[in-house]
Amino acid sequence: MDRFADMQMFVRIVETGNISAAAERLQVAKSAVSRRLAELEGRLGAQLLHRTTRRLNLTDSGRAYFERAQTILADLDEAEAAVSQAQAALKGRLRVALPLSFGLLHLTRPIKDFMALHPEVEFDLDFNDRQIDLMQEGFDLAIRIANLPDSSLIARRLAPIRHLVSASPEYLQKHGMPIRPQELSQHVCLAYSNLANPGVWQYRTPDGTPGSVQVPVKLKANNGDFLYQAALAGQGLILHPTFYLREALHSGKLVAVLNDHVWPEINAYAVYPPTRHLSSRVRALVDFLAQRFDGEPEWDR
Numbered sequence: 267m268d269r270f271a272d273m274q275m276f277v278r279i280v281e282t283g284n285i286s287a288a289a290e291r292l293q294v295a296k297s298a299v300s301r302r303l304a305e306l307e308g309r310l311g312a313q314l315l316h317r318t319t320r321r322l323n324l325t326d327s328g329r330a331y332f333e334r335a336q337t338i339l340a341d342l343d344e345a346e347a348a349v350s351q352a353q354a355a356l357k358g359r360l361r362v363a364l365p366l367s368f369g370l371l372h373l374t375r376p377i378k379d380f381m382a383l384h385p386e387v388e389f390d391l392d393f394n395d396r397q398i399d400l401m402q403e404g405f406d407l408a409i410r411i412a413n414l415p416d417s418s419l420i421a422r423r424l425a426p427i428r429h430l431v432s433a434s435p436e437y438l439q440k441h442g443m444p445i446r447p448q449e450l451s452q453h454v455c456l457a458y459s460n461l462a463n464p465g466v467w468q469y470r471t472p473d474g475t476p477g478s479v480q481v482p483v484k485l486k487a488n489n490g491d492f493l494y495q496a497a498l499a500g501q502g503l504i505l506h507p508t509f510y511l512r513e514a515l516h517s518g519k520l521v522a523v524l525n526d527h528v529w530p531e532i533n534a535y536a537v538y539p540p541t542r543h544l545s546s547r548v549r550a551l552v553d554f555l556a557q558r559f560d561g562e563p564e565w566d567r
Contacts, residue, residue, distance in 0.1 A: 270342065272306045273335040275299060276314065280332050281401045283321060291404065343545065357386030360547050363400070363408040366393045367490045368534065372509055372565070373409065376558045380551060387547055395460060395488065401539050406548050408537045409555075411507075421535040422552055425559040428508045428566060429529040431467070432520040436500040444503075444523055447471075447479045454502035455481040459488045467505050470528040505529060512565040534559070 278288040279299070289296040307314050314328030324332060364373055370393065377389060392398070392405070400408055400419065411427050431450070444450055447469055457464035464486055468478045484502055487493050490510060497504040498519055514520040536552045 270339070272302060273339055275302050276306060277332065277335050277339060279303065279315070279322065280324065280328075281404065283402050285322070356384040356547055356550055358547055359388045359390060360407065360551060361390040361392070361405045362551075363392045363394065363398050363405050365409060365411055366395050368411060368507075368509060369393050369409065373555075376555055379558075380554050383554075384547075384550065400537070406538065406545060407551065409534060410537050411532060411534050413532050414535060414537070419537050420540050421537045422556060424534045424536055424555055425563045426531055426566075427534055428531045429505055430508055430511055430515075430525060431503055431505050431523040431529060432497065432511055432515065433503045433523060434498055434500040434519065435521055437497075437502065438521055438523075440500075447477060447524060447527065450479050450481050450503065453481070454484045456485045456487075456493045456496050456502045456504045457481070457483040458490060458493060458506075459486045468530055469524075472526050509563065509565040 275288065275292060278291050279285055282288045282291060285299050285303070286296050289299045292299065303315070310327075310331070312327040312331075313325050314331055316323040316325060369391070377391070381387065381389065397410070397412075398405060398408065400406075409424070410421075414421055437454075441453055444453060447467075450467065455465075455467075465481055465483045466478050467481055468476070470476050481503075485493070485496055490506065493504050494506060494510050494514075496502065497506070498514065503523060511520060511522075515522060536555055538548055538552070
């Protein structure tokens with residue numbers, strides 16, 4: 267009877283949400299996982315999971331066991347890592363979820379440099395703007411750009427993400443330069459559809475007064491690059507993060523509009539699951555990124 271293997275098996279079931287996915291992650295037969303789960307519940311004398319045709323839900327006993335099992339397994343990993351790290355470099359796999367555009371524009375070089383420092387670390391990168399479930403989908407870390415809601419995840423701030431309204435010179439020559447936020451309601455606007463209210467643009471005036479304007483959205487998309495290219499082509503105004511805009515603003519391909527106003531500012535975070543002992547690989551990468559992005563972001567200089 268391997269109690270640690272039972273703990274690992276149960277934690278994988280909870281993290282993946284079903285027995286089939288846990289069996290695939292553990293590389294064993296589904297029937298073996300089902301049998302081990304039944305044996306574990308029999309040995310503990312408690313039902314750990316409510317089984318339905320669609321999903322598994324933790325019982326109160328199962329939740330308590332899961333939390334303790336997570337802690338014990340993390341302690342075991344940390345104890346082994348503490349010994350091995352004294353003798354060897356960082357190694358192993360890091361599965362990281364990255365926002366598509368920010369990842370391509372501003373995380374390619376940092377990850378390349380981290381790999382040069384730690385050549386035995388393997389990366390599995392997922393570029394996607396959707397908000398993945400770290401634990402259920404088996405990710406070690408995610409980079410998120412958002413005002414983070416309260417959650418069980420741990421977040422470390424990496425950099426501020428500021429926004430500007432901009433348009434091409436051709437668009438402004440044809441439609442005029444807005445001088446007040448409310449004038450944006452008379453313009454053609456391009457909006458990022460992953461926002462809660464894509465057509466409502468919020469701002470603060472130069473004296474700090476908050477406000478918002480409902481803009482007419484001609485084009486809505488869930489990809490910032492597409493909207494950026496549409497703005498370059500003169501199709502409308504965009505409210506976009508400055509990490510997209512620096513080169514186009516410097517070259518004159520885009521012109522900042524109402525840049526004495528403060529448009530939304532959110533943050534980029536490194537987000538990871540709450541374990542008592544953070545994996546040495548995750549800790550090293552988070553520390554590396556925090557140091558790389560320390561201070562004013564290069565795209566805002």
